[in-house]
Amino acid sequence: MSFREMDAGGHEHVAYYRDEPTGLRCIVAVHDSRRGPAVGGTRMLAYDDEGGALTDALRLSRAMAYKTAAAELPLGGGKAVIIGDPAEKTDDLLRAYGRVVDSYGGRFVTGEDVNVDVSDLRVVESVTDHVGGTGGGDGTDVTAAGVVHGLRACFAETDGDDSLAGRRVAVQGVGKVGRALVARLVDAGAEVMVADVDGAAVAAVGDEFGVESVAPDAVYDEPCDAFAPCALGGVLNDETIPRLRCDVVCGSANNQLAGRRHADALAERGILYAPDYVVNAGGLVSGVVELEGGDPAAALERVGAVRGRLATMFRTARETGSTPLAAADRFAEARMAEGGERQLF
């Protein structure tokens, strides 16, 4: 760790904690706390190289700050990484980690991530109140609703008509969010195609909604109005982008772009890309509404703002000759700056 890395990412805080009795080693990174408490999941991985843990903490806390700001939530972005073999995760270690979380006094609030699930969080919760995502709520449908709002914003931008009726949409991945998205698209009159490496899941969705399927790798070549990545990250890359035959990319998957330059590659091909972190804010919105005591209907209403935000970003991109991704980043940075005083320290 060095200040050079924090300068590069614009981070406020990086901290290392070491607990000898339990073997806990963790890194907490906070990118920005001007809008409010830094939120971000906790992951546990047996990193070969400690530098990888730091890189994850820095990268993911920054992504979270942009996501919370773009969603105009009163939250900042953080991330925690526990270095260790998940097979050696003990309750004592999780409680020691809980004390780390608690030491932030609510200025850092954490939740699930890779190898840290709800049952682990319940142990963390035994020593601190500053844990989210254990309330049993499920943001799946709210996330899917956010993608539908995103698609409408995209079509309004490409041809001035936000209707989904008759639009051909290829949905990659029919896990929880993908399936909920298919339901909403079919209901809105869209013509849906689905692809998933899990053949049984494809068959089930096909039976339930009467939608066609394409082979997992063929989804990139499918002529359609919109491609909705709802599974893996990195699916927009040097190999796939030249194959795309869509006008719009808008889906719920995290980190859809293999790299930032792929936002340019999409723009050069005339494909409108709705930045993933703006589109998939539904889960976060749902969690916040749950914490505020609101019901799913309130979360569904609130996620509707995705549409107006994307419209603003598309207009900025058009007017400034930048990509929607660059416009989204500027939008998020402006929201962070509006936050005023940093709250972490």
Next chain:
Amino acid sequence: MSFREMDAGGHEHVAYYRDEPTGLRCIVAVHDSRRGPAVGGTRMLAYDDEGGALTDALRLSRAMAYKTAAAELPLGGGKAVIIGDPAEKTDDLLRAYGRVVDSYGGRFVTGEDVNVDVSDLRVVESVTDHVGGTGGGDGTDVTAAGVVHGLRACFAETDGDDSLAGRRVAVQGVGKVGRALVARLVDAGAEVMVADVDGAAVAAVGDEFGVESVAPDAVYDEPCDAFAPCALGGVLNDETIPRLRCDVVCGSANNQLAGRRHADALAERGILYAPDYVVNAGGLVSGVVELEGGDPAAALERVGAVRGRLATMFRTARETGSTPLAAADRFAEARMAEGGERQLF
């Protein structure tokens, strides 16, 4: 920073803070908080290399943990380093730093150090309660009293007689503590020699107490019962140790040994070394007593424990064939372990 460095030093916590508006960049290190809140000064230096700042924070927080534990105070050891040119120190920067201190909620308490003085601490105090050493108290005489207790413990060890009457003691440095030590030694009937690069200070002490002086560099060659370093660090080194003609080294200066191996070099020459961090606990004791609302008499009484602690360490060293420094370290580590639960997180 890496966990490897924390493992090597046994540290609990290292944190980086970056405040863009004020340019604040600081590192807070906590070595051990099992005995209580981590205390340690804040220094500000324009480090050429950021690694030097980290090394200072790690090294000095560890030294503070050993010092507080050896003094059996209910405190742990920490340190903060602000990276920057002291000429560019602003109130805004100090207030941002104060918010860093405040974020620890009293689990880290700071005070003066290089380029951070009482007037700076008053600015820090405007945003946090967790600052010590601004109460106007002066631990000088308590520190000097601790050195006298240390000398008595040394003579009891070397020849079974703790009397100072007629002992020849060479005092290096007649700043505040050195001068107070001379007063106490003369009062106890010792024969005192003083050395200082400040000729006027030497002359003043000579006039006041009727003590002899030696040239600053000649103090190492002076035949005496005890050499009391009360000025610079690093004065016990490869060049000076072979020149010493004393039975005992016991003084108030910090970091008297150029390196740990110089404790062995002193033992090999048959010189009894009273570990500096045990001997010079008076300032810390004085600060704690002041915070507890006690008066200087209470602090003077409490610093008397230096004598019994050194006697224990000398006996351990004798019985285990180790140096007093190694015995002091084991003593401090045992006191830390007795502290039980870590309090930082």
